[in-house]
Amino acid sequence: MKYTEEHEWLREEDGVYVVGITAHAAEQLGDVVFVELPEVGDTVSKDDEIVVIESVKAASDILSPLDGEILEVNEAIVDEPTKVNDDPEGEAWFFKIKASDTSPLDDYMDEAGYKKFIG
Amino acid sequence: MGAAQDNLKRTGLYDLHLELGAKMVPFAGYEMPVQYPLGVMKEHLHTRNAAGLFDVSHMGQVILRGEKPAQSLERIVPQSVMALAEGRQRYGLFTNDDGGILDDLMIANRGDHLFLVVNAGCKEADIAHMRAHLTDCEVEVIDDRALLALQGPAAETALSRLVPSAKDMKFMDVAVTGSDFGELWISRSGYTGEDGYEVSVRDAHAENFARALLAMEEVEPIGLGARDSLRLEAGLCLYGNDIDTTTTPVEAALEWAVQKVRKTGGEREGGFPGAERILAEFDNGASRRRVGLLPEGRAPMRAGTVLFATADADEPIGEVTSGAFGPSIERPMSMGYVAIDYAATGTQIFGDVRGKRQPVVVADMPFRPATYKR
Incomplete structure (x- = not known):
């Protein structure tokens, strides 16, 4: 798992990156009531x-953590936004992105680094 | 921590809030609990399903004494205070010379004096305003009492265990009662749309009183976050958001709060600041109106959202003043001001949310019916 300073996590699955927000971010946000996701097929740029x-x-x-194409979005969290609070780093992923440039990953934190970042 | 933080005041229950795990935020010059570990959504639902305890000690408590305090107070509020029976409370407004609203308040008749509860953010100004205009009264600021609200369907059961007579009170009754926690000043009222009470208790007993209620299975502590979504579902105004010096009682759809006797043709017509404009608006209507708004999508329309007649109109017709997700109605809800032509229930208009025009329908309030014990 990689973590961004924007409190997103990225998990690689067969060359595709699954992205969500961290438990820390979900806790800071409080109860989530609405999620709007990108369209499948969207080409997005980092940030x-x-x-x-x-x-x-x-x-x-x-923010998008990478340049690439959105392959899949998690409609379950649109229908039931509270899932983001219940299981932010598991079931409540946001989108899957096929990266066209993986170099930003080098700058992202590992779990120990993120834990230090959030203090 | 900056100087601003150091200047924030604390209520007598501050240590208890921390012990209960509250997240504290600045509000109206006080450090107040915005939520407890339960979280805003569950705190809201718990209040609707059982009972919630709110620390509202930041609000101003004032006693007004004089020869005829009710008659005096009528000089600065458009309410009928003289007709308020002993042991009863009513909602009131301080108005200014332009017909705007300086604050909203509760007025209770306690026999030989009036007891007022005013908003935290306005209390200094309110007190100065009363001292300036009510020179025939003594304005006594109560600064040694906490104020706690117990709200929800189990509030009666819970409070009656400590104060048996509480169950005999009806909505907007007030009583002064001895108890194990000293003399309590109780009103059967609140600001959530639920049955419940507000209880003024001496600082020395406040924490024990709160702990006695919190020890009951039905009662959970509730923060300002849920207080906001509860009052919005109930269609109640938040001073500073939904009403202020730029809004009049008629624009704010608070006609119900002005009794007939103070209106045109009434026995004590006018005689309060801004009466000319306010009474003219009663007779001829206002050019805009506070309305309920139900967004058609799932996205909340927050305060500040600009409203338009159509999806591509250039000229705004109004603005949202409060908006949130309603946990009990399970949908987003807002209130705001619209030009009078768009104020009819069922009118579809549009709000600009992040650059997109989203449909929203003018709706009756409260969004959730109140459950007061009348």
Whole structure:
């Protein structure tokens, strides 16, 4: 698993990256009430705002951690946003992206690094 | 921690909030619990299903004494205070000369004096306003009492274990009662749309009183986050968001709060600040109105969302003043002001959410019916 400073996690599955938000981020957001995901087939660039997530507190944007193409999105969290609080690093992944450039991964943190980052 | 943090005031229950695991935030000059470990959504639902305990000690408690305090207070509020029976409470407004709202408040008749509860963010200004205009009254600020709200269908059962007479009170009754926690000032009211009580208790007893309630199975502590979604589902205004000095009682759809006797043709017509404009709006209507708004999608429309008549109109017709997800109605809800032509229930308009025009329908409030014990 890799982690970004934007509190996203990335997990490689057969050359594709599954992306979600960390348990720490989910806890900070509070109860999630709305998720808007990108379209399957969208070509996205790193740092594009591709997900909108609204909690009981406020709206936040989730940035694409990589350049690439969106292969799959998790409609289950659109139908039931509270899943993001229940299982943020498992069942409640956001999207799967086929990376056209994996070099940003070198800058992302491992689990120990992320734990240190969130203090 | 910056200087701003150091200047924040704390209520007498601050240590208890921390012990309960509250997340504290600045609110109206106080460090207040926004949520406890249960979280906003579950705290909201718990209040609707059982009972929630809220620390509202940041609000201002004021006693007004004088020859005829009710008659005096009528000089600065458009309510009928003189007709308020002893042991009863009513919702009121301080208005300014332009007809705007300086604050909303609760007014209770306790026999030889009035007891007022005003908003935390306005209390200093309210007190100065009363002292300036009510020179024939003594304005006594109560600063040695906490204020706790116990709200929800189990509130009666819970409070009656400590104060048996609480169950005999009806909505908007007030009572002064001795108890194991000293003298309690109780009203059967609140700001959640639920049956419940607000209890003023001396600081020395406040923590024990809160602990006695929290020890009961039905009662959970509830933060400001859930207080906001509860009051919004109930269609109730948050001062500073939904009403302020730029909104009049008629624009704010608070006509019900102004009794007939103070309106045109009434026995004590006018005689409060801004009466000319406010009474003219009662007679002729206002150009805009506060309405309920139900977004058609799942995205909440937050405060500040600009409203338009159509998906491509250039000119705004209004703005959202409060918006959130309603845990009990299981959908997003908002309230805001729209031009009067768009204020009819069922009118579809559009809100600009992140650059996209999203459909939203004008709806009756409350979004969830109140369950007061009348």
